[in-house]
Amino acid sequence: MPAYSRSTSADVVVVGGGILGCCAAVHLAESGIGRVLQLERDGIGQATSSAGAGFIGEWAAGFLRSLGAHELAVERYGLDFYARLAAGDPSFGYQQNGNLWAATSQAAWNAHIEPLVASELPTARTVLDAEGIAGASGIVPPDATAGGILHPQGGQVEAHEATRAVAKLSRRRGVQVRDRLPMTGIVRSGEKVTGVLTRDGMISAGAVVLAAGPWTNVILRPTGYWLPAVPLTVSRIVTEPLGVPSGIPTLMLPEFGFWLRESRGGLLWGCTYEQQPRYRFVGADVPERTDQLPLDGVLAELRVGSQVSKVIPLLGRYHSLAVAHGCPSYTPDGRALAGPLPGLDGLYVIADCNEAGITHGPGYGRFIAEYIRDGRPAWLPADAFAPDRFGTRYRTDRDVTGAVRSRYGVTETNGVPAASVQQIHGPMKHIDGL
Numbered sequence: 199m200p201a202y203s204r205s206t207s208a209d210v211v212v213v214g215g216g217i218l219g220c221c222a223a224v225h226l227a228e229s230g231i232g233r234v235l236q237l238e239r240d241g242i243g244q245a246t247s248s249a250g251a252g253f254i255g256e257w258a259a260g261f262l263r264s265l266g267a268h269e270l271a272v273e274r275y276g277l278d279f280y281a282r283l284a285a286g287d288p289s290f291g292y293q294q295n296g297n298l299w300a301a302t303s304q305a306a307w308n309a310h311i312e313p314l315v316a317s318e319l320p321t322a323r324t325v326l327d328a329e330g331i332a333g334a335s336g337i338v339p340p341d342a343t344a345g346g347i348l349h350p351q352g353g354q355v356e357a358h359e360a361t362r363a364v365a366k367l368s369r370r371r372g373v374q375v376r377d378r379l380p381m382t383g384i385v386r387s388g389e390k391v392t393g394v395l396t397r398d399g400m401i402s403a404g405a406v407v408l409a410a411g412p413w414t415n416v417i418l419r420p421t422g423y424w425l426p427a428v429p430l431t432v433s434r435i436v437t438e439p440l441g442v443p444s445g446i447p448t449l450m451l452p453e454f455g456f457w458l459r460e461s462r463g464g465l466l467w468g469c470t471y472e473q474q475p476r477y478r479f480v481g482a483d484v485p486e487r488t489d490q491l492p493l494d495g496v497l498a499e500l501r502v503g504s505q506v507s508k509v510i511p512l513l514g515r516y517h518s519l520a521v522a523h524g525c526p527s528y529t530p531d532g533r534a535l536a537g538p539l540p541g542l543d544g545l546y547v548i549a550d551c552n553e554a555g556i557t558h559g560p561g562y563g564r565f566i567a568e569y570i571r572d573g574r575p576a577w578l579p580a581d582a583f584a585p586d587r588f589g590t591r592y593r594t595d596r597d598v599t600g601a602v603r604s605r606y607g608v609t610e611t612n613g614v615p616a617a618s619v620q621q622i623h624g625p626m627k628h629i630d631g632l
Contacts, residue, residue: 326348386421429479
């Protein structure tokens with residue numbers, strides 16, 4: 199493997215060491231594009247990717263109704279990618295154990311499971327009655343549900359370890375990964391991006407890929423660009439080992455907004471919540487670390503967990519828990535932003551995963567790599583995830599937050615102080631407004 203120990207130039211610089219950045223770096227290296235340098239301010243996979251639930255699946259096949267055939271192709275590529283990665287490196291907890299959705303009543307079935315059953319997107323699925331749910335899950339009593347559906351092609355990984363496994367692969371492919379090295383600015387010559395600034399000086403590059411998660415708009419601010427996406431806090435809880443059998447499917451109870459999987463013999467779980475710190479960084483910069491956030495949302499999750507313990511009794515038996523927060527960014531339509539930024543030649547983004555970055559990351563990495571190497575991706579339309587697709591419809595954080603809340607069916611205002619949903623950084627050019 200070539201060593202570029204103190205590079206001052208690269209063919210492509212990738213900014214960000216989360217799952218999106220790592221997937222972009224490895225696919226760029228495998229594309230034969232030349233020297234690839236990846237920069238990470240902290241450690242690899244230590245921000246939102248470290249708090250990921252680690253579910254992988256075909257979410258476009260009915261569960262996330264805003265997604266479609268392009269996302270399904272990305273998801274299938276991601277599932278294949280992790281299976282191949284695990285064949286050579288089993289360190290990141292990969293299991294193809296399936297994704298299981300269950301309902302506790304006929305009303306919940308009609309609202310949440312029937313759309314999965316009726317999805318016209320081609321995917322394997324098995325409809326289960328209450329006994330089937332009990333048998334497949336291993337932790338749900340046979341009288342606790344009204345049935346559900348199993349997508350057998352899905353599974354799980356340990357998100358932090360998966361990110362590090364991808365970074366390890368990219369190093370083997372020749373990528374120079376430099377962590378603890380923040381990028382401090384974008385270098386331009388007119389409308390051409392020519393490199394990045396770091397505390398060690400300038401690194402010139404033929405192309406730059408921003409994969410910095412909720413910090414992407416902060417990096418773009420000096421250019422006048424603003425991407426229509428907002429960082430929303432999510433929290434996951436992990437219990438001590440409880441004797442949970444390995445290999446059980448991931449489990450979703452959509453009527454509660456609840457998700458759960460096995461992790462090292464314990465339970466890793468969480469749910470959607472509206473309390474703080476959900477909207478803490480709407481209109482404000484996300485700090486470097488999110489380990490000292492308010493626990494209001496976690497307390498809400500614990501209350502939901504107590505309710506769900508009637509369906510999953512193990513949720514009433516743990517004595518210890520650990521909490522991690524992440525800040526995935528969300529777009530108005532639930533689809534990622536990936537591709538070149540119009541008006542800034544050589545600058546690309548792969549961002550705003552809408553809380554599905556672990557599944558979608560490998561496919562987005564391939565998409566960006568082909569875009570940079572060939573001028574357009576070979577397997578999906580070039581504008582499939584175009585960053586400028588919204589035109590002028592969304593100009594502020596408030597606009598985007600309203601669209602996201604509407605998509606999730608949230609109409610009340612609790613948990614969103616009026617001041618927190620203002621775009622407070624002054625006038626910005628919209629993405630199509632240069």
